[in-house]
Amino acid sequence: MTTTASRSRRLPTGTVTYLFTDVEGSTRLLEAAADRWPALLADHDRLLRGAIAEHGGTVVKTEGDGFFAAFSSAVDAVAAAVDAQRALAANEWPDGLAPSVRMGLHTGLGLLGGDDYIGLDVHRASRIMGSAHGGQVLLSAATAGLVEHELPGGVAMRDLGPHHLRDLTQAERIFQLDIDGLDRAFPALRSLEAVPNNLPMPVTHFVGRRRESVRVRELLESSHVVTITGTGGTGKTRLAIQVGSEIGARFRDGVYFVDLAPVDDPAVVPSQVLRSLGEDSAPGNRPPREALLDRLADKEVLLILDNFEQVIAAASVVADLVTASPRSRFLVTSRGPLRIAAEQEMPLEPMDLPSRHDPGAAADSDAVALFIDRAMAVRPDFSVTSENVASVSELVRGLDGLPLAIELVASRVRLLPVPEILARLDPARPGTGTVDMPERQRTIEGAIAWSHDLLDPPVQELFARLGVFAGGADLEQIERVCDDLDVDLLGGLAELVDQGLLRQVASPGGRARFRTLHVIREVALLKLEASGSGEVVHRRHLEAYADWAEEVAAHVMGEARSEWLDRFDTDHDNVRTALDWAAVHGETDLALRLAAASWRFWQSRGHLYEGRSRLETVVSLEGGEPQHRARALEALGGVYWWQGEIDRCVPPYREALVIQRELGDRGEIANAIYNLALGQSVAALASGVTDDLRREVYGLYDEGEAIYRDLADENGLGNIAWGRGQSVSDLDNDSRRALELFHESIAHYRRAGNEFGMGWGMFEVAIFSARLDDIETSWDYLERGLDLFAPHRDVSAVVLFLSLAATLALASGDEERAARLAGAVRGLRNSSGAKIVDHEVTRIRDLTIDELDPTREDLAPLYESGMAMDLPQAVAYALGRDPTGDMRSGPRP
CATH class of the missing domain: 1.10.10.10 (Winged helix-like DNA-binding domain superfamily/Winged helix DNA-binding domain)
Structure with a gap:
């Protein structure tokens, strides 16, 4: 922006109403107008200046076709905006070349920094204008409250509700002026609610970088991948989020931010992206990369991949995404380029610095503007004066205009005047960075070290x-x-x-x-x-999370499952970091403990692929106490089970039982007995049942039950009843006895307060009731089980219940409903890795949804719509509400 050279009056202070305007689609208009553009712009400027001046306003700045004006009276500001819109509409423009001007007004504190306004209220007014469309006039709640009883004739005010605007942490209630004779119907505001997004809400507003923001947007028009590169602290992340908030509404399927800062392993990148896209879990035994490519196929998203430099080996993932999702765009921040064919690099330099020869123009520098803004955040009365302007300019120059360094140093304004800050920060001593680092990186580390050294x-x-x-x-x-x-x-x-x-x-x-x-x-x-002390501290970190994970594991089966699973999810990156360090440094015991305690989270939230890899790693480490190894082996067997590889779960279960018998803890022995007996009986479905196997399995159950009864362990008795029910079915084909045992298991689990176990008992009752042609009872228990598992977002469990619902729909002849549910099962199975859904143990014998042909012309669209459902939509549909929200008569066909 350029500051108006002369003003007819001083800028108002105190309570001020700010007006921002610009021409929507001005670039296209300029191209269409060609040599007529200067005359069009002159007419536009004349009409706006006239309306502003007539109502006592002052033009503060202009930039291209945009105006920034200030008024002492909110009523006058609104009148100026209305008159300007009417004048623009009444003007005789060449055919097809009428400028469409959007306007935003906000009333707040008029704080001056030199000959310009500073502070959050200025930014708020600008963001309100930025959310508008051409011809639209928007007001903040503050302005609306001052003018609602003094609107110009022929003008009404409409409440558009609260909206989150880019850079602003709090939602702003927005009002629209309806002007007689002019357009009143506009598209949805350009707010963050316009499209799906997970953009972080900034704790501070965006300052400067207007040219860079425009440049990134231009590059995204022509390039699939734009990588903002630069050293740490240049503001790459903040710029990317800003651009995402500005243009996210253009992407039909949303804008998503992926924080790669906690990730060290390039192989984890697809899982981290899936999580940011709103998936409840990373894929299980299906490679996350494949799941991600499928997830974004035919989508139109803006994906922001932040801090890519430490996982640069995953650049090929981005290249594959470009091919799989050609309508999407990928905005990357990294200290270096990805070096893929579709990439356009945009180096981000430090902020513009003030001229040494023109101290009076210091406030026009982005670096100084940022310093002022952040200084005012800790000291609201701070301003650039003739006494400190030279020091402020020298300070930001000494920091090379690095945003992070400026923000850190600006916080010292709370304690010290700027000249003293400058005296204590010696720009000639760049800091603690190594000599082979780039100069600016050493400078920012110097700024951090300076705050640190205080x-x-x-x-x-x-x-x-x-x-x-x-x-x-x-x-x-x-x-x-x-x-x-x-x-x-x-x-x-x-x-x-x-x-x-x-x-x-x-x-x-x-x-x-x-x-x-x-x-x-x-x-x-x-x-x-x-x-x-690094090794000591990393070990303390590992110990802390091993203890913490064991505490969480004790709760993830009970009534507050969702809360505890969410807690684990929040610290999953710490668990990953701790396990990585443990494996490298040979901390076998702690690695075994942490991995074993994590497996139920990995299973419930669908991280089976990662859980398998980590458990296989830790059980391969040398040494370790036997009790910790046994628990990790049991966890690994559990992961194999959920991935549908039942044969593979038997060896680790058998080894764990051998260890537990040697250790002598009766409760642990009984648990290992249950695992092995169950694994062997289900594996027999494929390998064949023998009398010796039958005797061994039932002998194990008898031993385990005796131990649990002696210990009065209701949870353990629930496990034995549940496992025995499976074995009675698998080894003796006795569905009625199996059904009785599953009912017994539910009673035991209920007394133990184990919601996880209750849910699985209900699943088996539903399955075996259907096998015995009691469809009504099957539906009853299906609904009860979903009510237990769905609120916890236990995707591995939900996918099995949905498979049963699809099967019941198919058995009743409702192929359309079955097709949708089958699609949902396939989509959630792929994202969670719960391939146990494909195993015979989870099926109604002689009837599976595999009999449904999803490629049949009439069923294919229904199957695909099911695959597009997320977990809540699929559950709602199974229970009687279709994804559009229309109620059916009930879930039962």
Whole structure:
């Protein structure tokens, strides 16, 4: 923007109403107008300036076809906007060349920085205008409240409700002016609600980088992949989020942000992307890469892949996505390019710096504007004055215009005047970075080190230790890793937050949670390793999460399953980091404990593929206490079971039982007995039943039941009854006795408070009731089971119930309903990896949904619509509500 050279009056202060305008589609209009554009723009400017001046407003700035004006009166500002729209509509423009102008107004505090306005209210007005369409006039709630009883004649005001606007953390209630004779019907506002998205809500608003934002948008028009490159701290992530919020509405299927900062393994990238797309789980035994490509096929999304430099080997995933989803666009942030054919690199340089020769124009510099904005966040009365402008300019130049460095240093304004900050920050000493690092990277590490060096030594050590946490941590885990430090932990964390080195973030359940920015975490890790205590701290981190995971595992079968599974999901990256470190450093016992405690999460939330890989890794490590190895073997057998590879689960189950018998813990022996007996009986469906096998299996159940009865263990008795029911069916083909045993298992599980077990008892009652032609009871228990599992987002369980629902629909002759449900089963099975759904043990004998031909001309569209359902939609449909929300008479055919 250029500042108006002369003004007829001083800029108003106090309560000010800001008006922003611009021409929608001006680039296309310019191309269409060609040599007539200057005359069109002159007429546009004349009409806007006239309306603004007539109602006592002052033009603050112009940029191209955009105006920024200020008014002392909200009533006058609204009148100016209305008159301007009427004048534009009444003007005689050449055919097809009438400019369509959008306008936004907001009333707030008129804070001046030099000869320009600064502060959040200016940005709010601009964002309101940015959400409008050509010909539309939008008002904030603040402005609407001041003018609702003094609107110009022929004007009404319409409440459009609350909207999240880019850069603003709080939703803004928006009002539209309906002007007689002009258009009143406009598309939905360009707010974040317009399309599906998971864009992080910024804690600060976007400052500067207008040229860069425009350039990224232009590149995305012509390139499938745009990679914003630059050193740490240049603001790559913030720019990408900004662009996503500006253009996300153009992508039919949404805009999604993928945080790759916690990921070190390129193989995990597809799982991380799937999770960000809203999948409840990563794929199971189906490779995540294949699942991701299928998920985005024929979609039109903007996918923002943040912090790609540490997983650069996964660049081929992006290349494959370009082929699979040609209508999508991929915006990547990385310290270096991906080097794939579809990529257009856009290096991001530091912010524009103020001229040394024109101190008066310092506020026009992006770097200074950012410093002012962040300084005002900690000290609202801060402003650039003739006394400090030279120091501010020198300070941002000394930081090379790096946004993160500027933000960190700006936080010191709370304590020190700018000249003192400058005196304490020696630009000639770039910091603690190694000499082979780029200069700017050393500068930002110097800025971080400067904030760090102001801390007391114990708080410095706390900062270094926080580097071990990937994706943040709850206060509970931070205490475990840092409780031996000579520091008041809460006070130290508060000091780090004040210094901008740590952030407090939202956590499921409202617990206190903290995380560092990725680049700051890297510095913390460097300091941790330099301290010589890195191995000790990483081991404390591993110990903390092994204990934590075992605590969580004790709850994921009970009534509050969803809450505990969500807690695990939040710290999954810490579990991954801990397991990686344990494997490399030979911490076998802790690795076995952590992996074994994690397996029910991996199974319930569909991370079976990753769980299998990690469990196979830890059981291959040398050493380890036998009891920990036995539990990890049981977990590995469980993963094999859920992946439908029943034969493979028997050897680890058998080895675990041998270990437990040697150790002598009767409860653990009984659990290992249950696992092996169940695995052997189900495996016999393929290998064949023998009398010796029958005697061995029933002998194991008898032994296990005797132990559990002696221990008065209702949960264990539920397991034995459930497993015996399977075996009676598999080995003796006695469905009626099996049904009785499954009812017994539900009663035991209910007394034990085990919702997970109750749900599986209900599934088997539903299956065996159907096998005995009691369809009514089958439906009853199917509904009960779904009511237990669906709220916990237990995708592996839900997919089995949906398969049963599809089978029952097919048995009743409702092929259309069966086709939709079969499609849902296939889609969720692929995303979760729960291939147990394909095994005979989960079927109604002599009837499966495999008999349905999904390629049949009349069924194919229904099958495909089912595949497109997410978990809540599929459950709702199975229980009687189709994906559009229309109620059926009931779920039963």
